[in-house]
Amino acid sequence: MLEVEARNLEFVEPFVDLKIKITDGMLLLVIGLLYGGVLVGLFYSLLGEGFSRGLLHGFLLGMYIGLLSYIVIYFNNQNVLPKIKQVLLWWVVWGILSFVVGLFGFLLAFKTLLLFKVKVPVFLTQKEKFLIASLSTGILTYLTGLMVYQFVRMRNRKEAIERITLEANYKLTLRMLNAHFLSNSLHTLLELMDMNKEVLECYVKHLVNYQRRALTSPKIIPLKEEISMVNSYVFIEKIRKGRDIVFTTDVDENLENEPIPALILQPIIENAIQHGLPEDKSKHFEISISAKRNGQYIILCVLNNGNPISNFQPGIGLSLLAKKLESQGGKLILKSKNPPCFMVKLPILSIKGYKIAYESSNSR
Template sequence: MKNGHRIWDYIRNYKFNSLFIKNFLLILILVVFPLIGTSIGIYIYYGNILKDEIGAAHVNSLSKVKDTMDMVMREIDRLSVRFASDEKVEELIKLNKNEFPDYDTISILQNIIKTISISASDYINSIYVYSDKNKYILSSNRGGTVISYFYDTNWLHEFISQRNIKKHWVSSRRVNDFFAEKYYYFLSSFYLAPLSDPGREGVVLVNLDIDRLKSLFTDENYNQMESIYICDRTGNILFSYDNSQIGMTAESIPELKIALEQENFSDEVREINGVKEVITQVRSQYNDWRYISVTPLNVYESKMRNLVHLMWLMIFIDIATAVVVSFLISVRVFMPIKGIIALLENPESYFQRKKHTQKERFNEFIYIAKNIIKSFDENKHMEEELSRRMDMLKKAQAAALQAQINPHFLYNTLQTINWLAMGLTKDENDVTNVIEALSDILRVSMETENHLIPIGEEIAHAKRYIEIQQIRYKNKFEVIWDVEEDIMNNLIAKITLQPIIENAIYHGIKPKKEKGHIVIQGYAEGDHIVFGILDDGVGMSQNKITALNEELANYYAKDDQHIGIRNINQRIKLIFGEEYGVSLIGREDEGLQVKVIIPKLR
């Protein structure tokens, strides 16, 4: 409450020049315009989504009609081929007119009628088998008779005119059934028969009842305002919910004309005669028919109105939210001014108070104060880090001193022993070879001018150590070198590989009964050089590997085992940095892998 009074006093004193009012207006503008813009963007986005969904819904709905009709036509074609290739149908078509009616013919007719009646499904009105040779026709629903007495003959002219041009076609037609006193609208499939005879003397005619087909295409989601058309490749309307349009050409209906004129037409909103309509088209993959849907867009106007109402509601909420948020942010930004004044009046008290504050959120106004405190903390941390590194350096130096016992005297003494041994045997021997290799190792250790040497020299030094151990442990182990030539001139900390190889021999190979193998790999990896020393010795438990890796990462040691590896790790980190060093990896079969990572330097 006290803070609120101070803010209003500040506003009253400075009025519109106050920092609070300026911040409030600025934040309000910065908040409200993006929110309103976002709301408008969401409206446009979802409006487009709605239009896309309308088109996608019509495409999906029309695709279902197409799939259903393609399935029906496949069944019709399969049925037609079956009849057209039937031996009994072929016998009927080839019979002469004067052979009627004998017993064999009657038997043939009965078998065909029975087969036709069984094959007629829900959407099939009737199936005809007609022979132009004997002028006889069989019907699945009216039996058999000569064509002149048959009630449905308006297809006959089409059959006669098309049979020398096509073997199969589909057309729509209207049939006046005098007996039922009604008109039927058929989608008729013509298949010339018999298939084995090119004489084209007969036909199998399957009549699909268009009214029955409509029931296949309508379900609970069917929109009564939607019109669906099926057109053949020539633009004739084969199917429509309006029977009066069946048999017309697509040119006579503007919506169909638009769809058929464009080769890749899918879905589109067009205004025709002052009415916006969604026109959708899909093509049949089976028979080159086009399925077209036409739906007035006013069916979806209620959804668009709801979307507009939602947009205005969102804008109102955005403005109210922006006012509240702007006020709260302005208050929050204004409050740290008190802290700045307190810092200027009594810096020491401010620092002590901020240091003892456990949960404090950072903001711009206390940036300077926090950075002053931070600088004190960083200086203290740097002193502690420097002290820690000095202690590690002293430990590393002490470890190095443990390995050096008057090296000059020892080197000269070994050279004297070497000459004495050669004087006794009059030639080089294992003793002289060991002494010479050990002298080389001591010579490298005594050189203190450079802590970094080329990798090639480090490998040569390690090989001299291996010579000594192979003389000592004959046939106990074999060393395999796999080091890239390109890294030989890069620099490495002196005496890095030898202690790791020594560790592999004494802790891995020596306790093993069988002959051991040590593989030494070296390769470049990005900006790093990686060495891997792998042995197939007795290995180490995963818990011990984890503990040792933790020690290597944190610069401390619990025991005196593997002191060489720890010393190498400390020297690498001190020379190259924290991201480099030594780590241990257990091998799946047996043994251990020691991995060394150093920077690529020349």
């Protein structure tokens, strides 16, 4: 007998450690200002040059180091580190670049003081001591950068784990609901076997398409695939309920291949059919989806001509969907109660980010 050992699994998407935000740039600038100002101020004070004078010089040094750090880190994380597979080499690159940032930040601050004819301490005019001061600044910048990197790394991983947990809960809920939906769909299938063969074939085709996409779709899919799944869902519900349900789309051709999170339209469509379908069976029920681009966002609108919304209380499906969209930087908005209309606002994913997310989701 052979005991099967659990291998280490990495559930966090690739390169999550390298994601840096604008707020991180502000953090680097604040740390640079405070750290540089206080440190240089104390150093000047020990040399009898005055704390306030050193504080101002330190602020200038911290500003240069903070700005350079953000620029270098952003470029490094986008273009250099993703090409390096060994994490150990990341530390080497980080160390070298952090040291260089500190060194150049010191030189820029010193040159700026000379340019504006600001008096500098005597020891900085001595070549040997100037070299020691600049090298020391580089080393301290590396140590500070290391702490900032660990903070950003832990925050990014925490956010990634929260997104994964939310995604798992979202998919689990959909699959539990899908089991009930599948049971009802199969019952309808049995009833259709003695009816129109053409309708039966079309029903089976849409049922297979919907189930395959609902159970096996990666986390990120093209918009046209999401709409294809929704179209199949609406057709199945149309046959099951024996109602005149019309499904229309108005999607810009340039957006059809835009990547979006999977399974974000189906809960809205399900909610529309469940609560909006008129009691009068002679009335046709129409659901339309429109998609357009607004700046750096994709705007999806799901509109129906059914029962107006009175007291809106989102259920589990819509609540989880709202959280899922928030984790992706998007929003779920109730645009109108009469006629009922939900709007999904999503940031446009970069092609690079799409490939990483698609490959990551397919590898699991």
